[in-house]
Structure formats: C-alpha cells, structure tokens
Amino acid sequence: MSSEQQPAQHGRDRRLRIAYSPCPNDTFVFDALAHGRVPGAPALDVTFADIDVTNGMAERGELDVLKVSYAVLPYVLDTYALLPCGGALGRGCGPLVLTRDATLSGADLAGRTVAVPSERSTAYLLFRLWAADVVPGGVGDIVVMPFHEIMPAVRDGTVDAGLVIHEARFTYRNYGLHQLADMGEHWEDTTGLPIPLGAIIARRSLGEAALTGLADAVRASVRAAWDDPEASRPYVMAHAQEMDPAVADQHIGLYVNEFTADLGEDGYAAVRGLLTRAAAEGLVPPLTPDALRFP
Template sequence: MRPLVGRLYHVPMPPHAAPTIELTLGHSPDADDAFMWWPLGSTAPVLMADTSPRARASGSNLPGVAGSPPDPRGPFEPAIDTGRFRFRVIAEDIETLNRRAVGPPERLLDVTALSMHAFAHVTERYVLTACGSSMGDGYGPKVVARREQPVSWLTSDRVRIGVPGVRTTAFLVLRMMLGRDFEYCELPFSDIVPAVLAGAVDAGLVIHEAQLTFADAGLFQLADLGAWWKQQTGLPLPLGANAVRRDLELRLGPDGLHELTALLRRSIEYALTHRAGSLAYARYFAPGIAGDLLERFIDMYVNDLTLDASDRGLAGVRELLGRAARLGISPDAGRVGMLGLRR
C-alpha cells in the first residue's frame, strides 16, 4: 500500500475570548441611582411590569441603545462597552439592600448601594468605591411634620417619628443631632409622607425625592440633617455608598476590582454627558415628580462628589463613621478607604 502523502497546513485558531461574567448590581428605586447606572444595561427587568411607572418619557435618542429611553421593565443592552462584564440590575428599597448586605452569603449582591451607616456593619464583606456615593453638601434628609415645631419637640413624650430604616445614614445622623433616644417606627421611605399626613406618626424623616416634595404635600420642615452636619463639621454628609464585594477578586483576578470600579465610573460619566436620555430613564423611577424637581434632585446627588468622592468626601465618611463609633451607636469601621480614589 502506498503511503498517504499530503501537505500539513497550519489552521489558525480564533483568539480566545474572555468569558463573560455576570454581576448583580443593586440600587435603590429612586431617580439618582437609576440615572447613574442605566448605561450598564441589565440582563433582566429592573422594574416589574405591574408596578413600574406607566408614563414613558420621550424625545431623547440614546446612542448605542435600542429605544428611547430603554425600558426598565425588560432586559436592555448597555450603552457603553462593558468589556467582559454584564449586569443584572436589581432595584430595591435602600433598607432592603442594607439588610441583604448583613444577611446570608447566598443573598449578597456583587455591587450594591448601601447606606453609609450600613457599610460600618459589613466592612469585612464589602469595600467602598470612590464613585457612586450620594453626598449632601449642606443639604440632606429632612425631618417634617404637619405643623411647625422646635427640634426639641421631637424628643417629647408620645412623639413618634417615621424613619426609613435603622441602618440608614439619615437615622444615624438624626440620633446624633437629637443626642438622646426618641420613639420611632420603621416605614418604607415612600410611605413616610402619607403616614405623617394621616397622623399615623407625628413626624417623618424623609429621604430621596421627598426631600423636595414634602412642602407640596402641606408638611413643614423641622430640620435639615445635611445643613446640621455641615455646620458641625464643614464636610459633606455621605448618605449613600456604592460598594463591591471583597471576595470578587477571586472571580475577577488581580486588579479585577479596580477594573470594575473604572467601569462603574464610566457609567456615571456617560450618564452625565448624555443627560437628556439619562433623565428620561430616571423618570420611570419618579413618576410623580415634575421635570424641574427631578433635575434638581439629580443635580443634588449626581455630581462631582459622585464621580469621585475625593479626599474631602472620604474625610466626611471617616468623620461620620468615626463619630458614630465613638458615640457607641455604630460599629467601628476602622480607617475606611475607597477603591479608585482620585487624589
């Protein structure tokens, strides 16, 4: 038998593509968080169809996104290059996110919004990113009531305050300001103004968009916690944090957390430079807010300190958590750092 003779050809193999990594990202269902993170897309609905706002904003063509704006009631593609990452975005009440972070390991989110107070309870699990924080620079959560009252009235007998959760930063700072125990009940943040109006509570600690809309409901401001904090410290009040799981580095490899943090910053940068589309998407999460108030609220909490907390923002974080620890009303978080801080 004659041997089989032929030529040996080199067949080039396609380059090995890095596997896609899906990460969970949790944010509060309010407009500023939605504004920041929509450019990352979502592999699953962010809002459920039976509970999401029905009024869809229009008039903004979003580069790289099919539809104007993307609809959070279904999956949608990212507007920026997310590299090897894809995100499943989950919108939950901030106190629900706070409780997740201290709960069973199987319920932990990879990237999550947290109250800065809550972060002090999970420092062994999460690390802060320098981008994505919500800081009130001379303004912040408000204490409101049906009638004008002095601040001292809040600690009177039989005065009950509705609060958005005991791990929220707003609750922590209220305790600092009042300097003594007070009666309170926990409510979802969206239920606090109605509860005050109905007389179910005597006063309410309002966060998110209610900081701007409480007066339209006929309520009076008794205190602004951000103004009080600025007067006390000269620093911005770090209300909300963005954090990533420390153990993600095992999945992402060396410098993986820094790679992820840089992507999160790009999302905020894109949102700010594509403002009209970002506002249109954010309206899904604030259906009852007038356009001018929505823009004002987002400008309050998506700004230079959101892009990068800077040394000044980090000083606010350290002062808040250090003071709370010294008062014995929060765990000692140690010397807090931030991933990707630009000095």
C-alpha cells in the same frame, strides 16, 4: 422589588448581580453601564430595591454589587469593599425632619414618635447625632416605614414627625408639612464636611483587578450620563414612580455631583467622620484603620 435583565453587549461573560434603587440618581448613574454602553465593562443583572432592602442584602452577603447606606458599612466591610465612586454624597442634600405643626422646635420632639426609613440608614445616623445635640432626653418611639409612606403618616397624625429622604425634599409642602430641621445642615455646620448618604460596595472576592475595572466602569457611566443626559431619560423616568420630570431633574442635580465621580479626600473624610462619631455614640461598631481602603 423587581429585577431587570440586561443584554450582555460588552465585557466578560459573567454577569455581575447588582441592586440599586429606582430613584433618578441611581438610574442616571448606572444607565450607560446597565445598558452595555461602557466598552469593556461587565454585564449586569439589575435588581431594583429600596435602600433598606439593599442594606439587608449586604448584611446577608447577597449579590456582587450594592447601593447601600453609609451607615451599614461597619457591618459589611469584611465582605464588601467601598467603591470610590457611584454613590451619593454632597452638600445641601441632607435628610429633613418634618412635622404638621410649624411652631415646633427640635426640643419639642422630646418623647415624641418619629417615623424613619431605616434604623440602618445614614439618615438615621444623622438624625441620632442631631437629636443628641438638640432634643433633651431624646425622642420617643421610632417607627420604621418605607420612605414613601412617611409624609402621609405625618400628615395624617399617625406619627408626630418624620425623617424623609430623596425627592421628599422637593415635595413635602404638597402634604401641608413643615421642615423642623435639616440633618445635613446640622452635619455641615458642626463638621464642615459634605454629607455622606449612599455608597456603592462590591464583593471583595471579585479580586483587585475586577474591583478596579468596576470602579472605572462606574466612573465612565457617570461621565456618559453627564455628557448626554437625554440618553438616560427613558431609563430614569421608567423607574421614577410617576415622579414629575422636573422633580427627577432636581433629584439628579442634587445627588449626582463631583463626589459621585470620585469621593476624593473630602469624601473619605466625611465617611470616616460620620462613622467615627456614630461609633462614639454607640450607634455602630468602630471601623478598623484600613476598613475604607480600596481595593
């Protein structure tokens, strides 16, 4: 985890403490806001952390604004509000289950060990819903490990399969691995809804005016990145963990879309649909009727 201080060029004196991942979609979305290029927006103190870390921060009530898995929302919505923008939700962008053996099917995972990036991740919820439909008797042991360690573990035979996210969609063949199943494809085929992955949440105690202003600032930051993608490139590549620029561009193109600017009706339906189905399977607590209300 690392922290980066940004100069307060615009907005109120109080800095908002925010944590998001160093992945290209997050740095692309927040570049203009983090560097004071959104007039009137609050200044930020930025902490970079993987999603499993930010999920834990949210559950402990740390920081003002966080990028988290949609799967963690039922545990934190008393303290945080879901922003209607800035997150990752879309089509054709779901987590993948990878194996070394190209001949395996979903049914073959029964009783086998699977590595996952977090048990409180949206990827894991999608995986559990898929496994309930496809894997008779369920998978075996679940091993939680940082997402960048999963593909090497599958390649080396440490685990039988791995659930991967982020840029692994574009790089898993480099490890000699094979796609067994696409969790997003299963979700879209069974629901017709887009795939909810990562959410932006903000502390409710900031107040309605501040939350509304923050959402407006995030939207402005997204539009600024779309209007001038090259302006965000230094920030994106500085935190992309030696990622190839072409892969970073693919990553941004897949995860930053119209739902990033505004969840809209389909986005909210996808979020509620995922969490309702997960609650029915006993994977998360049920949502209250107004839990997703903003602000």
